[in-house]
Amino acid sequence: MYKSALIKLSGEALSGGDSILDGEILRKIAAQIKKCVNDGINIAVVIGAGNIWRGARQNKISVERVKADHMGMLGTLINCIGMQDYLEKEGVEASVLSAVPVEQFCETYSQEKARRYMNEGRVVLLACGVGYPFFSTDTGMMLRAAELNVDIVLSARAVDGVYDKDPNRYPDAVKYDRLGYDTMLENNLQVMDQTAAALGRDNKIKVLLFSLADPDNIHRVMCGESIGTVIE
Numbered sequence: 001m002y003k004s005a006l007i008k009l010s011g012e013a014l015s016g017g018d019s020i021l022d023g024e025i026l027r028k029i030a031a032q033i034k035k036c037v038n039d040g041i042n043i044a045v046v047i048g049a050g051n052i053w054r055g056a057r058q059n060k061i062s063v064e065r066v067k068a069d070h071m072g073m074l075g076t077l078i079n080c081i082g083m084q085d086y087l088e089k090e091g092v093e094a095s096v097l098s099a100v101p102v103e104q105f106c107e108t109y110s111q112e113k114a115r116r117y118m119n120e121g122r123v124v125l126l127a128c129g130v131g132y133p134f135f136s137t138d139t140g141m142m143l144r145a146a147e148l149n150v151d152i153v154l155s156a157r158a159v160d161g162v163y164d165k166d167p168n169r170y171p172d173a174v175k176y177d178r179l180g181y182d183t184m185l186e187n188n189l190q191v192m193d194q195t196a197a198a199l200g201r202d203n204k205i206k207v208l209l210f211s212l213a214d215p216d217n218i219h220r221v222m223c224g225e226s227i228g229t230v231i232e
Helices: 011-015 023-038 055-060 065-089 111-119 137-148 181-186 194-202 217-222
Strands: 004-009 042-047 094-098 123-127 152-157 207-211 229-231
Touching: 004 011, 004 023, 004 137, 011 023, 011 065, 023 042, 023 065, 023 217, 042 065, 042 111, 042 137, 065 094, 065 123, 094 111, 111 123, 111 137, 137 152, 137 194, 152 217, 181 194, 207 217
Parallel strands: 004 042, 004 152, 042 123, 094 123, 152 207
Antiparallel strands: 207 229
């Protein structure tokens, strides 16, 4: 179905709920990404940091916003290095590229380098967001998707799609199969922040939001199965 994709993984999805990182979940995700690479799909990955740090909301700790965002960026780097290791254990070449120079740990991001690695069949793990505070991981996801000109963004989360209201609170919540950016913004659906949504709309980025409860969904989506909600 697609020749290139950016996969967004939430940090919480990697934790299994009981620890910072769950090795079995990392292994399963790495195995699914390997299937995509073996199918000839160029892959980039963005990972959130909610399993490690959730900014100023972390356990009522009061940290100034810029410092809190810096801490979140470092959390994404930890997750990317962990995912890199599990990909390499699966025999997949993977490189971590950070928006913030951290030469001791990984290479620094550039659009040209990321595109070259992806075309070589190497999985590119994009760490530290856009390198600046006040930008969410979703905004970083959309910016990198536009820079790398991927065919689709796969947003793997704890929910199985987009609903008109919170399905955990309202049993009559209706799930969208397809959704336009304008509708999402007009109805204030809490799928991503407005900056990320505007980037997606203006650059015509197709996003498929689905559940990572079953990691096999990553490869199923890439094979064209109808899972989750398409935003375009």
